Amino acid sequence: MICPACGSRHFAPVKIEGGLPAERCADCHGAWVELERYRSWRKSRPQVAAPAYAGDISQVNEPVRLCAATRRLMTRIKVSNDNPLRLDYSAMAQALWLDKGEWERLLDMGLHDQLDAIVSERWQNDLKHAASRERAEQAMRLRFGDAAYEQLAQMRNWLAAQPNHSEMIAFLNAKAD
Numbered sequence: 001m002i003c004p005a006c007g008s009r010h011f012a013p014v015k016i017e018g019g020l021p022a023e024r025c026a027d028c029h030g031a032w033v034e035l036e037r038y039r040s041w042r043k044s045r046p047q048v049a050a051p052a053y054a055g056d057i058s059q060v061n062e063p064v065r066l067c068a069a070t071r072r073l074m075t076r077i078k079v080s081n082d083n084p085l086r087l088d089y090s091a092m093a094q095a096l097w098l099d100k101g102e103w104e105r106l107l108d109m110g111l112h113d114q115l116d117a118i119v120s121e122r123w124q125n126d127l128k129h130a131a132s133r134e135r136a137e138q139a140m141r142l143r144f145g146d147a148a149y150e151q152l153a154q155m156r157n158w159l160a161a162q163p164n165h166s167e168m169i170a171f172l173n174a175k176a177d
Contacts, residue, residue, distance in 0.1 A: 004065035004074060004088055004097045005030045016103050018112065019045060023068075029100040032068050035115065036094060042113055069093040079111060079118055081131050089119050 001011055003025040010026035020041050022031040064073045067090035074088040074097065085105055088097035096115065098106075106112045117123050141149045159165045 001032065001068040002066070002071070003028060003030065004068050005099060016098075017107060020103070022098075031098045031103060032095060033098060033103075033115075034093070034095045035119070038096075038115055064088075065097065067093050067095070068097065069095065077119060077124060078127050079106070079109070081127055081134070083109065085109075087118070091119075 001023065002009055003011070006025065006028040008025050008027040011023040011032070012026060014022055014024040014031070016022050016024075016031055016033075018041075020033065021037045022033045024031050064076060065088050066072065067074050070090060070092045072090070072092055074090045076086045077089050079085045079087060083105075085102060087102065088099075090096075096119070103112070106115075111118065137149075140152075144152065159168055162168060
């Protein structure tokens with residue numbers, strides 16, 4: 001294996017926080033986690049308490065990395081819209097590369113037992129849709145102002161709850177004499 005982060009070939013089997021089996025790079029201390037091993041670990045493990053992680057998550061400016069196993073391009077996936085954490089995922093190898101501190105950050109976020117969901121197309125699409133909705137809301141707030149936007153949002157929610165909301169919207173759209 002070749003480390004996706006630093007190119008080292010020096011790996012050692014380890015159990016990262018909570019006992020998850022992985023291969024750790026001796027040079028950059030990143031970890032290669034195969035999803036099959038992760039699934040077995042998750043089924044058999046006791047509840048893992050999330051430790052407070054005081055270190056920094058290494059920031060990578062590279063848009064993509066090469067998979068340690070296949071040497072094909074990995075995908076940088078988002079974990080959430082509220083956190084800059086990105087994980088390197090190889091669909092071909094069914095594995096993740098975790099830079100130093102990323103596993104601890106997943107534990108801290110309570111997402112350590114949701115790796116299968118995080119790498120799924122549905123999770124990634126949900127994040128994209130949520131980010132798009134947030135951008136649209138911000139644009140409307142800028143256009144209308146905060147007070148007007150809040151009032152419009154209340155009206156929208158009230159209209160949505162009405163059984164004849166379509167007729168009400170048509171009435172509002174009709175030109176007054």
